[in-house]
Amino acid sequence: MTLQTIDNATCTFCGCVCDDIQLHHDQMRIHKAKSACVLGTAWFLNHTAERHYPDALIDGREATVDEAVEMAAALLHEADMPLVYGMSNTTCEAQKECVALADQLGGLLDSHTSL
Amino acid sequence: MGGKVTCTLGEVKNRADFIVYWGGNPAECHPRHFTKYTLMQKSRWLPRGRKDRTMVLVDIRETKSAKAADIFLQVRPGCDFELLSILRAMVRDEPVDPDAVAETGIAYDVLEDLVRRMKSCRFGCMFFGMGLSMTRGKHMNSAALLTLAAELNAFTKFVAMPMRGHGNVTGADVIMRWQTGYPFGITFNRGYPRYNPGEFSTVDVLVRGDCDAAFIIGADPGATMPQPAIDHLARIPTIVLDPHVTHTSRLARVHITTAPAGIAAPGTAYRMDEIPLPLKPALKSPYPTDEEIVRRIREAVATRPFWMPEDSPQMTTEQL
The missing domain is CATH 3.40.50.740 (Rossmann fold)
Structure with missing residues (x-):
């Protein structure tokens, strides 16, 4: 089996955000993360492209993403004081959407920093 | 973060000859921080790498990071703000209350040595972790440390940077x-x-x-x-x-x-x-x-x- 490699990949496990990792993968899972530390290696090797979880859950039951998006929008729109929180393990592009969502809702916006 | 005196890790890697970690455990939480940026790297200004740098660790207990430190200061839990305030006073040569110093768990002559090293280094950097920013005093602790870093610029180049946790x-x-x-x-x-x-x-x-x-x-x-x-x-x-x-x-x-x-x-x-x-x-x-x-x-x-x-x-x- 030949593995594909990605040079200078970026690790987002801790705040160091090392961008010199060489990843060896077979499109389903990462087999080797060269230069990564023990935490980064665990981070890369423990995520796979397999479908481990349902696409979405509503009240604990499996649902489609479309249904879950509609339900989320309805719940957030109904609320008087909705909260948008977290944003650590995600991209800046998603974070920008979160700010726009909180603005649209007239809600609260906060990150891990304030814990 | 208005008023934070800081720099990039590239500058730390190339120039910082005095490193303080306060309330953090990089050996276990940021394992490549020492080797990539703060301790092991050699540069034009620090040609001997680790030998040209001094590292101080301030924490409430002796973590694995203490092994990498030149000086380990064990502060009494909850006394970070007091210790930072004492250091700010000592940096300005103002008198400090010996009872207040004793309360922090660190001896006066150790602090005197620390202040002398801080003032006489060429480029100092203080990294602070959640052991400082999430314990008694919280953001006031961070503010005290950032102020200490800013005030040290009356004597030498000094910066501060939070050790951020989760990815982004x-x-x-x-x-x-x-x-x-x-x-x-x-x-x-x-x-x-x-x-x-x-x-x-x-x-x-x-x-x-x-x-x-x-x-x-x-x-x-x-x-x-x-x-x-x-x-x-x-x-x-x-x-x-x-x-x-x-x-x-x-x-x-x-x-x-x-x-x-x-x-x-x-x-x-x-x-x-x-x-x-x-x-x-x-x-x-x-x-x-x-x-x-x-x-x-x-x-x-x-x-x-x-x-x-x-x-x-x-x-x-x-x-x-």
Whole structure:
């Protein structure tokens, strides 16, 4: 089996955000993360492209993403004081959407920093 | 973070001959920090690498990082603010109360030596972790350390930098500052952003039971927050976006599985010194990205009537 490699990949496990990792993968899972530390290696090797979880859950039951998006929008729109929180393990592009969502809702916006 | 005297890790790597870690354990939490930036690297200004650098660790217990330190100062738990204030006084040659020094658990002559080293180094850098910023005194501790770093610039070059934890938490600060003017603890409930940690910060909001819905992304408060906050999340409709079904997902009304950032989702993440870096995902996830789902929820909200009445005098921005 030949593995594909990605040079200078970026690790987002801790705040160091090392961008010199060489990843060896077979499109389903990462087999080797060269230069990564023990935490980064665990981070890369423990995520796979397999479908481990349902696409979405509503009240604990499996649902489609479309249904879950509609339900989320309805719940957030109904609320008087909705909260948008977290944003650590995600991209800046998603974070920008979160700010726009909180603005649209007239809600609260906060990150891990304030814990 | 207004007024923070800081620099990039590249400058630390090339120039810093005096490093202080305060309330952090990089050996176990940021394992490559020593080798990539603060201790082992050789440079034009530090040709002998580790031998040209001095490292001080300040913490309440002797962690694995203490082995890498030249000087380890064991501060009494909860006395960080007092110790920083004493150091600020000593830097200015002002008298300090011996009883107050004894209270911190560190001897006066050790502090005198530390102050002498701080003033006489060429480029000093203090890294502070959650052992400082999340214990008694909280943000006032961070403010005291940042002020100490700023004041040391009367004698030499000195900077400070927080040791940020989870991946892109720095990015969240930067994006919120860019979009709203504030880094966290924000409300839009008057139609424009307002900032007040304690009033609008999540733990306080949840413990008081202020909010009546929660949207959680890239975090698992169900595993990390105090129980009264978790109880409130279970009481109200909670929506979770995460690559895994988390503790929070289990008490939520809605969970949507998303692609893990940097592994199967592309985008940008900020390093702790606020340098943005592109992600290079190796895998193709069967799940959508956070960005796509948040945008779709926002668009679905936007099709419904806007929450603020159209003739409201508080309306400050043109709404679609």
